[in-house]
Amino acid sequence: MMLLFWVLKYKLRCYNDYDILLFMGIIELEKRKILYKETLLCYQCAKCSSGCPLVEEMDMLPHVIIHLASLGLERSVLNSETIWICASCYACAVKCPNDIEIPNIMNRLKQMAADEGFEPKRKDVYKFHKVFTDDILRRGKVHELRIMIEYNLRLGKLFKNAMLAPKMLFKNKLHFIPPKAVKGFRKWVKKTS
Amino acid sequence: MEKDNIALYPGCSLETSSSHYLKSLRTVFSVLGIPFRIMDGWNCCGATSVKSIDYDLNLQLNHKNLALAEEQGIKELVVPCASCYHRLADAEYTLNKDEKLRTELNGKNDFTYKRQVKVRNILDFFVNVVGLDLISKNVKKPLSGLTVACYYGCLNTRVPPEQSFDTGEYPMTMDMIVKALGANVIDWSYKTDCCGASLFITVNSIAEKLVGKILKDAGLRRVDCVTVSCPMCQTNLDTKQKTIRSKNSIERPLPVPFITQLMGLAFGCNPKDLGLNKNFVPLKSILSSCSVVKNEDE
Ligand code: SF4
Ligand code: SF4
Numbered sequence A: 001m002m003l004l005f006w007v008l009k010y011k012l013r014c015y016n017d018y019d020i021l022l023f024m025g026i027i028e029l030e031k032r033k034i035l036y037k038e039t040l041l042c043y044q045c046a047k048c049s050s051g052c053p054l055v056e057e058m059d060m061l062p063h064v065i066i067h068l069a070s071l072g073l074e075r076s077v078l079n080s081e082t083i084w085i086c087a088s089c090y091a092c093a094v095k096c097p098n099d100i101e102i103p104n105i106m107n108r109l110k111q112m113a114a115d116e117g118f119e120p121k122r123k124d125v126y127k128f129h130k131v132f133t134d135d136i137l138r139r140g141k142v143h144e145l146r147i148m149i150e151y152n153l154r155l156g157k158l159f160k161n162a163m164l165a166p167k168m169l170f171k172n173k174l175h176f177i178p179p180k181a182v183k184g185f186r187k188w189v190k191k192t193s
Numbered sequence B: 001m002e003k004d005n006i007a008l009y010p011g012c013s014l015e016t017s018s019s020h021y022l023k024s025l026r027t028v029f030s031v032l033g034i035p036f037r038i039m040d041g042w043n044c045c046g047a048t049s050v051k052s053i054d055y056d057l058n059l060q061l062n063h064k065n066l067a068l069a070e071e072q073g074i075k076e077l078v079v080p081c082a083s084c085y086h087r088l089a090d091a092e093y094t095l096n097k098d099e100k101l102r103t104e105l106n107g108k109n110d111f112t113y114k115r116q117v118k119v120r121n122i123l124d125f126f127v128n129v130v131g132l133d134l135i136s137k138n139v140k141k142p143l144s145g146l147t148v149a150c151y152y153g154c155l156n157t158r159v160p161p162e163q164s165f166d167t168g169e170y171p172m173t174m175d176m177i178v179k180a181l182g183a184n185v186i187d188w189s190y191k192t193d194c195c196g197a198s199l200f201i202t203v204n205s206i207a208e209k210l211v212g213k214i215l216k217d218a219g220l221r222r223v224d225c226v227t228v229s230c231p232m233c234q235t236n237l238d239t240k241q242k243t244i245r246s247k248n249s250i251e252r253p254l255p256v257p258f259i260t261q262l263m264g265l266a267f268g269c270n271p272k273d274l275g276l277n278k279n280f281v282p283l284k285s286i287l288s289s290c291s292v293v294k295n296e297d298e
Helices: A003-011 A017-021 A029-039 A047-051 A062-070 A091-095 A102-116 A123-139 A143-157 A164-170 A185-192 B021-030 B047-053 B057-070 B080-097 B099-109 B122-138 B173-180 B205-218 B229-236 B241-247 B259-266 B291-297
Strands: B006-008 B078-079 B118-121 B147-151 B225-228
Touching: A003 A017, A029 A062, A029 A102, A029 A164, A047 A062, A047 A091, A047 B229, A062 A102, A102 B047, A102 B057, A123 A143, A123 A185, A123 B021, A123 B047, A123 B259, A143 A164, A143 B099, B021 B122, B021 B259, B047 B080, B047 B118, B057 B080, B057 B099, B078 B122, B080 B099, B080 B229, B118 B122, B122 B173, B147 B173, B147 B205, B147 B229, B205 B225, B205 B229, B225 B229, B225 B259
Parallel strands: B006 B078, B078 B118, B147 B225
Antiparallel strands: none
């Protein structure tokens, strides 16, 4: 296998690794089509990584993620912390000369990771998103205090950010009573999902 | 400006944790003579969380918002929160571009989106719809003597080029508004740096580091305050500032007013109507140095 890859790449001078892998039948185009199409133009200038405010915290740089995804090897990045650490700030997307929406791909990868049963590498982040989403589906608006409490419960860290809530309650910035539900929202959710 | 077609999409945070933003918006709108109308029946935009879990659901939520706004005859949907703006603008862009998707969602969603509503960021609205002339005409107590750093954060300007009203690299709209109020603005390379957004709750150490960088530079430049237009940025820069300041050895407190709070002050509104008491870092200290409070004491 490796020999075939080597021959194709260095003897027959196929530049695009993706095409080689495709040719060798290691990846299928149909399944990977979306990520391939969206990342095809990436030429590894690494502008995305150089502009990312969170690179220090990541285990894999954004341009590496895009590269691997474009090769159809996104399975290898589903296990990374990067896709969860990404704050969706779009700094990379603005800088990318090829208009690749990197955070959208990160989101796609997050969903893929969840679908394929990968344990999220950053459970703390995943659980927050989950609690937030569930809360929205409940009444169409978020109840911030409930999210904070439920998040801590699900995380099993009761006193995470414990100083934040009383401080905000004191300023009347968090409310005990949830906001009024959006009219007909639950029905709409049931119908559309 | 056609005043009847304008409505606000407030978003969840403006109803709770950033109610002072809504309050100051209401006050500023009344000074500028714009009817303060809130869109009926809006639902949460999904923020960064829903799209991390399920992008299609996120699109549906915002498709519903847009379609509902159209039903109510709204042409300009003004969005003060940067995160809501980003989501709504993204939905607008995606749906406008992709006819197949639009028809599919229109059929599935009970609501029909006809591409008649325009999503406007609050900064875009103030500069391009209201106009700087009208703003500067209403200034009663110019903020001269106040040096302001304008902090845009990430999502205000980072939308697809077709949607954008300002450059993502070095935006100027907020600077223009602050200048119209008579204050000095600084050239600042941290304008669009990330504050960490929801990492403030999830991985606090990272967010604190990011906020620390921003505040440190603002402190070194000796600004009087850092103004923002995003509730998330405001919460992150403001709430834990004391701890962050001591970690980064920043001496002076840096108040973080919303742009509308600064506008209200310059318009001579009562601080009570601007919700100034809800800012954790009090604004009083900085305002004593400029004409606003001095005039008040006379
Ligand atoms: S900035 Fe764009 S083209 Fe450059 S490496 Fe990143 S994704 Fe690829
Ligand atoms: S969106 Fe994510 S990857 Fe891109 S710059 Fe921001 S944190 Fe980095």
